[in-house]
Amino acid sequence: MNPQFWRNRRVFLTGHTGFKGRWLTRWLTILGAEVSGYSLPDNDVRDLSALRDAMHAAEPEVIVHLAAQALVRTSYDDPVTTFTTNVIGTVNVLESLRSTPSVRAAVLVTSDKCYANSGETRAFREGDLLGGSDPYSSSKACAEMAITAYRDSFFSEEASPRIVSVRAGNVIGGGDWSTDRLVPDLVRSFRERKETCIRNPEATRPWQFVLDALHGYLLAAECACERADLPRAFNFGPDEHEARSVSWLAAEMAKRWGDGASSQVIQGPHPYEAQTLALDSSLARQVLQWKPLLDIPTAVAWTTDWYRSERDLTNSQIEDFMERATA
Numbered sequence: 001m002n003p004q005f006w007r008n009r010r011v012f013l014t015g016h017t018g019f020k021g022r023w024l025t026r027w028l029t030i031l032g033a034e035v036s037g038y039s040l041p042d043n044d045v046r047d048l049s050a051l052r053d054a055m056h057a058a059e060p061e062v063i064v065h066l067a068a069q070a071l072v073r074t075s076y077d078d079p080v081t082t083f084t085t086n087v088i089g090t091v092n093v094l095e096s097l098r099s100t101p102s103v104r105a106a107v108l109v110t111s112d113k114c115y116a117n118s119g120e121t122r123a124f125r126e127g128d129l130l131g132g133s134d135p136y137s138s139s140k141a142c143a144e145m146a147i148t149a150y151r152d153s154f155f156s157e158e159a160s161p162r163i164v165s166v167r168a169g170n171v172i173g174g175g176d177w178s179t180d181r182l183v184p185d186l187v188r189s190f191r192e193r194k195e196t197c198i199r200n201p202e203a204t205r206p207w208q209f210v211l212d213a214l215h216g217y218l219l220a221a222e223c224a225c226e227r228a229d230l231p232r233a234f235n236f237g238p239d240e241h242e243a244r245s246v247s248w249l250a251a252e253m254a255k256r257w258g259d260g261a262s263s264q265v266i267q268g269p270h271p272y273e274a275q276t277l278a279l280d281s282s283l284a285r286q287v288l289q290w291k292p293l294l295d296i297p298t299a300v301a302w303t304t305d306w307y308r309s310e311r312d313l314t315n316s317q318i319e320d321f322m323e324r325a326t327a
Helices: 019-031 048-058 072-077 079-098 135-154 182-191 210-226 246-257 282-288 296-308 314-326
Strands: 010-014 034-038 062-065 105-109 162-168 196-198 233-236 263-265
Touching (some): 010 048, 019 210, 034 048, 048 079, 062 079, 072 079, 079 135, 182 296, 196 246, 210 233, 210 282, 210 314, 246 263, 296 314
Parallel strands (some): 010 062, 062 105, 105 162, 162 233
């Protein structure tokens, strides 16, 4: 990553108050970017008129679209909001940037769950079939199809803004307080000295630290501004052998936390979630020179330390990560 690229760069972030959005806002601010944010509760990506007005006013050069309904189980409880936020919200971002001449590049964040997952153990590549058996996964696949349609219909000229979709593995890090998500559920139980209940202990996921994923997004944005032949989508995840089970992550966090922290399995029926999920990130490695800078044990340690600390470790972890990136 070129830190100078971001100095005084006008960046428009949707979802800037969410988990990844707060980290990215802090990082871009450290880099000297001029960040404009658009998030709930006051701003909704489903409101096209308001979104377009805000984007026009900000005159951004780069857009990073993070706003989403990001919880699998919530998608079962409220599929309508999931689809309207994740699909129509993405369409509204694309429609808004059509009439914002300052935009040079847009990075639209979807999910590693956008792929049609039949239970195969091989890692997904960017060209694999899209799909989903639950509302959340399906909404992300639909968002990817909308991105493709807009790119081919409205952004195919050489002078058009370059549109890139990014699909990250399961991201962990401090500051995620979502309900019904593994890491924040573990933290809440650890703090209350209760045993954490986990639903699907043997499911494997491509866990990675939040800054590794965001590093990929920033690299994609830089390259989109500088070259016309950039691939349309990138996966960002750890090496295939680095994928770990839910039970492993829970045990590692409990060990790092100490104070007798532990977890147990919840028996009974649960909404469908794929058992295995891995990403092939070789395209990002080749084109963007991206690679994870934190291995999985270190990512767990940094995450646990953030929640355990009595001070905000966000800036110090960003600074440590940047030192690793330039080493």
